[in-house]
Amino acid sequence: MKKYSKEFGKKEHVLNYACQLYQLSRPAKVGAVMALIRECQPNTFEEWESWYFENAFTATKKPEKLTKEALVELGERLYTKITTFVIPEWEEAFKTTANANFGGYSLSERMKASFQNFTEQYGGKVFIVYSLKGEIANKEVIKDIETEIKRLNNL
Numbered sequence: 001m002k003k004y005s006k007e008f009g010k011k012e013h014v015l016n017y018a019c020q021l022y023q024l025s026r027p028a029k030v031g032a033v034m035a036l037i038r039e040c041q042p043n044t045f046e047e048w049e050s051w052y053f054e055n056a057f058t059a060t061k062k063p064e065k066l067t068k069e070a071l072v073e074l075g076e077r078l079y080t081k082i083t084t085f086v087i088p089e090w091e092e093a094f095k096t097t098a099n100a101n102f103g104g105y106s107l108s109e110r111m112k113a114s115f116q117n118f119t120e121q122y123g124g125k126v127f128i129v130y131s132l133k134g135e136i137a138n139k140e141v142i143k144d145i146e147t148e149i150k151r152l153n154n155l
Contacts, residue, residue: 017086018078022081024074028060029074032059053066124148
């Protein structure tokens with residue numbers, strides 16, 4: 001059977017969090033989706049999409065017909081909320097957690113001399129990798145490490 005939902009991986013947590021926080025997937029915004037699916041019993045995505053836009057209304061005192069444009073606007077609002085509020089809040093929470101874990105010291109200041117000695121002795125840069133529940137929290141450092149490994153191999 002063909003699957004129509006997109007795999008969001010770990011991003012799905014962010015999407016679910018933001019949708020719940022900002023109530024963008026509520027029946028008042030997108031209709032009673034599960035009830036609509038049960039009523040339609042679609043066999044294809046195309047069948048569902050067509051049926052949804054013919055039959056879906058907001059669950060409000062003055063129901064409004066749902067349109068593709070309305071869903072696109074909700075998606076744009078979700079994107080704005082995630083990029084403007086959710087991601088910066090989470091990034092700040094990770095920095096706070098990291099500082100708390102290291103007694104509030106700035107890692108770059110506390111270890112600056114040690115890092116400098118390593119670089120002078122071995123010729124390579126030092127990178128800080130934050131772990132959160134066994135996962136790398138600052139994944140962007142991986143690309144920097146790969147670049148440094150290539151640089152060192154070309155010496």
